[in-house]
Amino acid sequence: xxxxYRYMKTGYFVSLHAEILGDDVVPTTENAVDVYRPPILLxxxxxxxxxxxxxxxxxxxxxxxxxxxxPVVVFPVNPFMFNGFKVAENRTALYMAVKSLSMNYRYAxxxxxxxxxxxxxKSFFGECVSEYGxxxxxxxxxxETFNIPVCKLHVQRLNGKAYLCGLQLVEFGEIQPSDVDxxxxxxxxxxxxxxxx
Amino acid sequence: xxxxxxxxxxxxxFHSREAEALQMFKETAQKLGHEFHFIFRNELSxxxxxxxxxxxxxxxxxxxxxxxxxxxxxxxxxxxDDPISIRICANKIHQYRLFEKYGVPYIPTIFLGKEExxxxxxxxxxxVLGKPVVIKAPYTSFSKYVEKxxxxxxxxxxxxxxxxxxxxxxxxxxxxxxxxxRVGVLNGEVLYVCKYMMPKGKWKHGVKRRGKPSxxxxxxxxxxRDNAPKRLKEVALKACSVVGNGLYGVDVKEVxxxxxxxxxxxxPSIYRGQEDLRDKDIYEKIIKFLAEP
Numbered sequence: 001x002x003x004x005y006r007y008m009k010t011g012y013f014v015s016l017h018a019e020i021l022g023d024d025v026v027p028t029t030e031n032a033v034d035v036y037r038p039p040i041l042l043x044x045x046x047x048x049x050x051x052x053x054x055x056x057x058x059x060x061x062x063x064x065x066x067x068x069x070x071p072v073v074v075f076p077v078n079p080f081m082f083n084g085f086k087v088a089e090n091r092t093a094l095y096m097a098v099k100s101l102s103m104n105y106r107y108a109x110x111x112x113x114x115x116x117x118x119x120x121x122k123s124f125f126g127e128c129v130s131e132y133g134x135x136x137x138x139x140x141x142x143x144e145t146f147n148i149p150v151c152k153l154h155v156q157r158l159n160g161k162a163y164l165c166g167l168q169l170v171e172f173g174e175i176q177p178s179d180v181d182x183x184x185x186x187x188x189x190x191x192x193x194x195x196x197x
Numbered sequence: 198x199x200x201x202x203x204x205x206x207x208x209x210x211f212h213s214r215e216a217e218a219l220q221m222f223k224e225t226a227q228k229l230g231h232e233f234h235f236i237f238r239n240e241l242s243x244x245x246x247x248x249x250x251x252x253x254x255x256x257x258x259x260x261x262x263x264x265x266x267x268x269x270x271x272x273x274x275x276x277x278d279d280p281i282s283i284r285i286c287a288n289k290i291h292q293y294r295l296f297e298k299y300g301v302p303y304i305p306t307i308f309l310g311k312e313e314x315x316x317x318x319x320x321x322x323x324x325v326l327g328k329p330v331v332i333k334a335p336y337t338s339f340s341k342y343v344e345k346x347x348x349x350x351x352x353x354x355x356x357x358x359x360x361x362x363x364x365x366x367x368x369x370x371x372x373x374x375x376x377x378x379r380v381g382v383l384n385g386e387v388l389y390v391c392k393y394m395m396p397k398g399k400w401k402h403g404v405k406r407r408g409k410p411s412x413x414x415x416x417x418x419x420x421x422r423d424n425a426p427k428r429l430k431e432v433a434l435k436a437c438s439v440v441g442n443g444l445y446g447v448d449v450k451e452v453x454x455x456x457x458x459x460x461x462x463x464x465p466s467i468y469r470g471q472e473d474l475r476d477k478d479i480y481e482k483i484i485k486f487l488a489e490p
Binding site for chain 2: 007008009010012013016017020029030033034037039040043044047056057058059060063077078079107108
C-alpha cells in the first residue's frame with residue numbers, strides 16, 4: 001500500500017520476494033510493471049472490457065499527426081518517467097511534448113486522441129470520488145484487472161462514456177483528508193473480506 | 198507459413214556481424230517458407246498481423262522491447278523473449294532468488310538495500326566475500342553496470358551510482374578466470390557453446406576503454422555443442438529451467454573442475470562467425486521454434 005509500485009523500488013522488491021516465497025501479493029509484480037507502461041495498460045484493460053481510445057507507440061511526431069487529429073494526449077514510455085503527460089493542441093505543442101517526454105527522441109511515447117474532456121481521479125481499491133458513474137465503473141474495472149490499491153487514473157469522457165487513458169502514481173501531497181477517509185473505509189472492507197476476497 | 202516479426206532497434210545494425218546474423222535469420226526463415234520482417238518501435242500497431250515475434254533489441258521491462266513482447270503475448274502470439282523471461286533476466290535479484298529456491302549453483306551473492314548502505318554492512322560484505330568484490334546493478338546487460346571494488350571508497354562510489362535506478366544491488370565474490378563459458382539454450386536444449394575470453398589484462402568480457410565511450414571485447418572461441426563438457430550443459434540447462442523455455446545465454450564459470458552459474462541472459466548476442474561458427478543450425482532451430490503451432 002506504499003503507493004509506489006515502480007519497478008526496482010523497495011515495494012517492488014518486497015512484492016517480488018513474497019511472490020517467490022509463494023505468498024499472495026497485491027498487486028503482483030507483473031501488474032506493477034504493466035500498469036506504468038501505457039500501451040500495455042491500454043491493451044490489457046481493453047481486453048478485459050474497459051473502454052479505451054486507439055493509441056500509437058512512436059517517437060515520430062509526423063506519425064502521430066498522420067494518424068490522429070488534434071488535440072492529442074501524450075504519455076511517456078521510458079525508464080525514468082512514471083508521472084506526467086502532456087496535451088498538445090497544435091503541431092508546435094506536439095513537437096515540444098514529444099521531445100520532452102521521449103527524452104529527446106531516445107525513447108518512445110504513447111499518443112492518443114483527446115476527443116472528450118480529460119479527468120484525473122484517485123482510485124483507492126477501485127473506488128473513486130467522481131460525479132460520473134461511468135468514471136467510477138472504469139476505476140472498478142481497472143482494479144478488477146490489475147489490483148492496484150492506490151493510483152491515479154486519467155480518463156476522458158465523451159458522450160456519456162468514459163475511456164481509460166493512463167494510470168500513474170498519486171503524489172503524496174495530492175492526498176486530501178477526504179481521500180484518507182475513503183482509503184480507510186476501503187482498507188477495513190478489504191481486510192474484513194480477507195486477501196482472497 | 199508463419200509470419201514472423203523481428204523487433205529491432207537501429208543499434209542492432211551498427212555491428213556488421215550482428216547485422217549479418219539478422220540477415221541469416223531472414224534468409225533461413227524464407228528458405229523454410231516463412232515470412233520474416235524487421236519491425237521498429239514505430240510499428241507496434243503491426244503486431245496483430247503476425248504469428249510470432251522475435252525480439253533482438255535490448256530487453257528490459259522499462260524499454261519498448263517489453264511493450265512489444267507483452268503486447269504480442271497478450272495477443273496470443275509466440276514470442277522470444279517472452280515477458281516472463283524478460284522480467285526474470287532483466288532483474289538479477291529476481292533471478293538469484295529463483296536460483297536459491299531451486300538449488301541452482303551460483304556465485305556467492307549478497308543483496309544490498311539502499312537502507313543498509315553503511316560502513317558496518319560494507320565491512321561485513323568484505324569479510325564474507327573477501328576483497329575485491331563485484332558490484333552489479335540488477336539491470337545489468339552486455340557487461341555494463343558490473344564493476345569491481347576493493348575498498349570502501351570505491352564500493353561507495355559504484356554503489357551510489359547503481360542505487361539511482363534500483364533500491365537493491367547485487368554484490369558478488371570476485372572469481373577471476375581467463376574465460377566465461379557461454380551456453381546458448383533454446384527450449385531446454387543446448388543450442389551452442391562458446392568461451393567468452395577476457396581481453397588481455399581485464400577481468401570481464403566487455404570492458405569500457407578509459408575515457409572513451411567505446412568497449413573492448415574479448416575473443417569468442419566456439420565449440421561444437423556435442424564436444425562441450427556434459428556437466429557444463431547440465432548446469433546451464435538447470436539454470437534455464439527456472440527461468441522459462443525460451444532462448445537464453447547462460448554465463449558459467451569453471452571453478453576447480455565444477456561449474457557455477459554467473460547469470461542467465463535473455464536476448465543473447467548472436468553474431469555471424471562467432472556463436473554460429475561450429476553449429477550452423479542455430480538459425481534454423483530458432484526459426485522452427487517460432488514457427489511451431
